[in-house]
Amino acid sequence: MSVPSVRLMRADAQRNHDAILTAAKALFAQAGTDAPLEDVARAAGVGKGTLYRRFPTREHLFAAILQDRVDELNASAQRALDAPDVWRALSEWLELYDRCATEYPGMSARVGESLSDDRSVVGTLCGPMRDSFARLFERARREVPLRPDMTPAQLLSMVSALPKDSATGRTAEPYLRVVLDGLRA
Numbered sequence: 001m002s003v004p005s006v007r008l009m010r011a012d013a014q015r016n017h018d019a020i021l022t023a024a025k026a027l028f029a030q031a032g033t034d035a036p037l038e039d040v041a042r043a044a045g046v047g048k049g050t051l052y053r054r055f056p057t058r059e060h061l062f063a064a065i066l067q068d069r070v071d072e073l074n075a076s077a078q079r080a081l082d083a084p085d086v087w088r089a090l091s092e093w094l095e096l097y098d099r100c101a102t103e104y105p106g107m108s109a110r111v112g113e114s115l116s117d118d119r120s121v122v123g124t125l126c127g128p129m130r131d132s133f134a135r136l137f138e139r140a141r142r143e144v145p146l147r148p149d150m151t152p153a154q155l156l157s158m159v160s161a162l163p164k165d166s167a168t169g170r171t172a173e174p175y176l177r178v179v180l181d182g183l184r185a
Contacts, residue, residue: 016050019044020041020051028106029105033105034106037052037058059120072096108164115157134152146184162179
């Protein structure tokens with residue numbers, strides 16, 4: 001079985017790539033995830049062609065920005081599988097998921113829309129994290145009385161859709177707590 005080769009970028013291409021991601025993170029934090037991509041290119045100091053060569057769609061750019069958060073969530077769910085208190089581990093993971101999904105205004109809705117779509121770039125990126133969370137959820141279902149009519153995907157979609165505080169973009173209180181309280185049977 002051969003290992004796929006990693007294609008290294010030229011130094012200037014790597015600088016452009018990094019500048020685009022840095023600019024997109026700053027712009028999305030300020031203006032939300034629907035900010036014009038032309039503004040991202042301008043802030044990065046690159047042309048639109050360079051932006052679209054690196055990231056053909058908004059979703060490709062968004063997935064690149066999400067990579068670290070999705071990896072963090074996946075690792076956290078895997079660690080939580082061995083936690084002695086599965087309810088606490090599940091609750092803490094969902095709080096982390098909510099914090100990560102609301103890092104940029106509009107991000108939560110964008111993630112929620114793509115999460116279950118394995119054909120989307122973001123959905124593909126989130127696949128391992130979704131699977132780890134599903135295993136954590138199923139362990140919790142075995143050990144804690146949880147609603148029998150809720151699936152892991154439904155729970156993630158529900159958390160993604162919670163109302164946001166207009167000033168911070170974060171999930172407004174007490175909605176996540178209400179969802180967690182309602183999850184228990």
